[in-house]
Amino acid sequence: MAEALEGRRSRRTATLASLAAELGVSRTTVSNAYNRPDQLSPALRRRVLDTARRLGYPGPDPVARSLRTRKAGAVGLLLTEALSYAFRDPVAVQFLEGLALACEDNGSGLLLVPVSPEADDPGAVARAGVDGFVVYSMPDDDDNFHAVLERPVPVVVCDQPTAVPDVDRVGIDDHAAMVDMARHLAGLGHRRVGVLCMRLSTERNDGFASVERQQRARYEVQRRRLAGLREGFAEAGVDWSAVPVVERYDHSESAGASAAEQLLAQHDVTAIVCTSDILALGALRHARTAGRAVPDEIAVTGFDGVPAAERAELTTIRQPTLDKGRAAGELLLDRGDRQRSRTLLLPTELLARATSGPAREFR
Amino acid sequence: MAEALEGRRSRRTATLASLAAELGVSRTTVSNAYNRPDQLSPALRRRVLDTARRLGYPGPDPVARSLRTRKAGAVGLLLTEALSYAFRDPVAVQFLEGLALACEDNGSGLLLVPVSPEADDPGAVARAGVDGFVVYSMPDDDDNFHAVLERPVPVVVCDQPTAVPDVDRVGIDDHAAMVDMARHLAGLGHRRVGVLCMRLSTERNDGFASVERQQRARYEVQRRRLAGLREGFAEAGVDWSAVPVVERYDHSESAGASAAEQLLAQHDVTAIVCTSDILALGALRHARTAGRAVPDEIAVTGFDGVPAAERAELTTIRQPTLDKGRAAGELLLDRGDRQRSRTLLLPTELLARATSGPAREFR
DNA sequence: ATGAAAGCGCTAACAT
DNA sequence: ATGTTAGCGCTTTCAT
Numbered sequence A, B: 001m002a003e004a005l006e007g008r009r010s011r012r013t014a015t016l017a018s019l020a021a022e023l024g025v026s027r028t029t030v031s032n033a034y035n036r037p038d039q040l041s042p043a044l045r046r047r048v049l050d051t052a053r054r055l056g057y058p059g060p061d062p063v064a065r066s067l068r069t070r071k072a073g074a075v076g077l078l079l080t081e082a083l084s085y086a087f088r089d090p091v092a093v094q095f096l097e098g099l100a101l102a103c104e105d106n107g108s109g110l111l112l113v114p115v116s117p118e119a120d121d122p123g124a125v126a127r128a129g130v131d132g133f134v135v136y137s138m139p140d141d142d143d144n145f146h147a148v149l150e151r152p153v154p155v156v157v158c159d160q161p162t163a164v165p166d167v168d169r170v171g172i173d174d175h176a177a178m179v180d181m182a183r184h185l186a187g188l189g190h191r192r193v194g195v196l197c198m199r200l201s202t203e204r205n206d207g208f209a210s211v212e213r214q215q216r217a218r219y220e221v222q223r224r225r226l227a228g229l230r231e232g233f234a235e236a237g238v239d240w241s242a243v244p245v246v247e248r249y250d251h252s253e254s255a256g257a258s259a260a261e262q263l264l265a266q267h268d269v270t271a272i273v274c275t276s277d278i279l280a281l282g283a284l285r286h287a288r289t290a291g292r293a294v295p296d297e298i299a300v301t302g303f304d305g306v307p308a309a310e311r312a313e314l315t316t317i318r319q320p321t322l323d324k325g326r327a328a329g330e331l332l333l334d335r336g337d338r339q340r341s342r343t344l345l346l347p348t349e350l351l352a353r354a355t356s357g358p359a360r361e362f363r
Numbered sequence C: 001a002t003g004a005a006a007g008c009g010c011t012a013a014c015a016t
Numbered sequence D: 001a002t003g004t005t006a007g008c009g010c011t012t013t014c015a016t
Helices: A002-008 A016-023 A027-035 A042-055 A064-070 A082-088 A090-106 A123-127 A141-151 A174-187 A211-216 A221-236 A254-267 A277-289 A307-311 A323-332 B002-008 B014-025 B026-034 B042-055 B062-069 B083-087 B090-106 B121-126 B143-150 B174-187 B211-216 B219-235 B253-266 B279-291 B307-311 B320-332
Strands: A074-079 A109-112 A134-138 A155-158 A168-172 A193-196 A245-247 A271-274 A299-301 A316-318 A342-345 A349-351 B073-079 B107-111 B134-138 B154-159 B166-173 B195-199 B246-248 B273-274 B297-300 B316-318 B342-344 B349-351
Touching: A016 A042, A027 A042, A027 A174, A042 A277, A042 B211, A064 B062, A064 B121, A074 A082, A074 A090, A074 A141, A074 A271, A074 A323, A074 B279, A082 B090, A090 A109, A090 A323, A090 B083, A109 A123, A109 B002, A123 A141, A123 B062, A141 A174, A168 A299, A174 A221, A174 A271, A174 A299, A174 A316, A174 A349, A193 A221, A211 A254, A221 B273, A245 A342, A254 A271, A254 A277, A271 B297, A277 A299, A277 A307, A277 B042, A277 B320, A323 A342, B014 B042, B073 B090, B073 B143, B073 B211, B073 B320, B083 B090, B090 B134, B090 B279, B090 B320, B121 B143, B134 B143, B134 B320, B143 B273, B143 B279, B166 B174, B166 B320, B166 B349, B174 B219, B174 B273, B174 B297, B195 B219, B195 B253, B195 B279, B211 B219, B246 B253, B253 B273, B253 B279, B279 B297, B279 B307, B279 B320, B320 B342
Parallel strands: A074 A109, A074 A134, A134 A155, A155 A168, A168 A342, A193 A245, A193 A271, A271 A299, B073 B107, B073 B134, B134 B154, B154 B166, B166 B342, B195 B246, B195 B273, B273 B297
Antiparallel strands: A109 B107, A316 A349, B316 B349
16 A cells, blocks of 8 residues: 555656566567557557556656657647736636647647746746647747747747747737727717726836837737727827826736726726726726716726626627637647748627717717 | 748757767766756856857757656646636636646646547546646546556545545545535525536436436535435435436536526425536526526525625535645645645535525525 | 667766 | 766667
C-alpha cells in the first residue's frame, strides 16, 4: 500500500528497455506493442503488455516520446494577466471555451502557461513543452510575448499586439466598432460624453487619461477603441480634447463603478461610453446607487456582449469571442503548408438596448 | 521574412551542442549560460547569448530538458466532460480558478488533457507530459481515470470517485449537506417533494430514476446527495420510494426546465429539490413560465452556490468551489515527503433564501 | 514480424 | 570557471 503510493510518486521503475530485456525482445517490439499493434502478433503483444503490468511498467514515457517525435501534443496559452485571471473574466472564459473546442477536435492538450506579471521571468514560456502558442491580448513590448516569439514554433495572436511580422492573428475591427458606437450616441443627441477605459499601460494609473496618454497606450485594443470614438464623435462636431477619459487598472465591476463616480464628480455628461461590458456594468451600478436614471438622465454603453450585459439590457458591441478562440486554435492547428501569415477579422454588431436613449436635451 | 516564418515553424536549427562547437566551449558552459548564470563569467555568458542570437538558437529545448530533469513543470487536469465543458460550467470555472491560483504560486503550468467522451482513447492521458494529475469529478470506473492511475505520478481527486487507495482527495460531505436541505424543507412542512438530479450513469437516461437506479448510480456525488435527501426526509416520515426523481444527462438550465416540467406533469409536489444550481435555475424558469408561484406554490432549491443562484435568491447549499480547486493544487504540489494519502473535506453551508418557504398546507 | 543502430537535445555529477 | 562523461527513455529507418 505504502509501496503503491511510492510507485505513484514519480519513481520510474521499469523502462521500455528493461522490459525488452526481460522479455528477450528488442525495444522496437515493445514500442510497437504500444504504438503500432498491427506490427506484431497479438500473442506477443499480449505477452508484452502482461509483462509490463507485472513489472509495473507504466507505458512509454510521454516526455521521452515527445523528444523523439518532436511533438508535444499541446498548445500553449499566454495571457496578459496571471493564469487564474483567465477564469475570472467572462470574456476570457468564452475565448478559452472556443480555443478548447479547437484543441479537442485536434486531440491537442491546452497548456496554460504560468506567467506572473510581477516576476518578469519569461522562463515559464521557454520551459513550456508545446507545439505552438496562442497569445491572448498582450500589451505591446511584453517580455513574455517576446519569449514566445523566440520559440521556434507557430504563434497565433488574439487581438493584440497587431502587426507582428509572420504571426497569424485573429481579432475584430475595434476602431470601426467604436465609430459605430459613437455614431449611435451622437445620433441620439449626445455631445457631452465621458469614457471609461481599461488600463493603458502596465503601470497603474487610476484616473483621467490625457489625450497624449491615450495615444501612447501600450494596449492596442484600447488605443483603437478610443481612436474610433474620437473619430465617430468628431463627425458630430465633438471636440475630443474636451472628452474626459477615466482609466482603471483593474478590470472589475467595482473599478467601473468607481470610475463612473470619479467621472461624474467632475463632468456633467449625458453618456458614459465604456470600453468593456464589465466596466459598463459597474457604471450602471454606480448610476443606480447615485440615483441617476439610465437611460433617461444618462446613457451607459459597453463592449463585448457578455451574458450579464444582456441581462442588464446594456447597449453594447457584441463580438464573437468564442469564435475568436476557436479560430485561433484552428489557425494554429490546421495550418497546412501555408507560408504567408494570416489575419482573420471577425464581425461585430452594435446592440442598441435599454441603457442608451435620447440625450436629456432631446427628450 | 519568409525565412523568419520558416524559422518559427518548428524547424530547429541550432542546438546547444552546435552552439558549443561554434563557440569552442563545452555544452555544460552553454547550458550554464542559460540555467546558472553565476557559474560562468559575465563576459563569456554575453558571448554565448550573443552567438546564440546570431545562430538563431532559441535556447534549451524544453522537452529535452524535461526528459533530463524528470520534471515537466505542469499539472494535468482530467475532467468528466469534453475539455471545453470546463469553461461552460460555472462551478468548473470556479474550481479551475482555484487550481490555477495554486499552480501560479508554484510556477506550474496547467495542462488541460483533451479527453473526448466518445472516443474512449485513454491515449491522451498517457501522452500528457505532466508531473501529476488533478482529477475533477469523474464517474466510477472511468477509462481515462484508470489511465491516470497507471501513470507513476501523484494524483489528487476532487469530489469523485472517493475511496481510491493511495490517492489524495478534496471534497465536501455531500450526504450531510443534503440531510440539512431535507430537514430545512421538512421543517417548512414539505412532505410531497420531487427531485431533479444530474446524470446517474454514462448512458443517457432523461426521465424518472428508480430507487434502484439511484443506488446503482455511477456518480458518487449524485448517489450521496440522493441518499442524504432520503435520510433527511425519512426523519420527517417521508417514504422515499414515493418520491419522484427526474434525471437529466445534460447539465444545463434548459435540462432543468424540462425536468421540472416532466416532474410537475405527473406529480403534485410542494418542493423541487435539485442537486445543482443550474438545474434549479432551470426549474425556476419553468415555474415562472408555467405560472407557478415560487415559493408560495412551490419551493425550489439548488446546490453549489454559484453567483447566478445568488442573483435569483435561490435557496441552496454553498460549497467552497474555489477553495476546492486551490486545495487540490496544493495537495498535489506541496506534498512534502508525506507517505499517507490525505482526504480534505471542506465545509458547506445551507443558504435559506427566497425560493423556499412554508409548504402550501402550512400557509 | 522482429531487431540493430542511431540519435532526439539536454543536464548533472564529477573532475580540473 | 570550465570541461568530461554518461545517460534521461524513447522512436524510427533500414535490415533481416
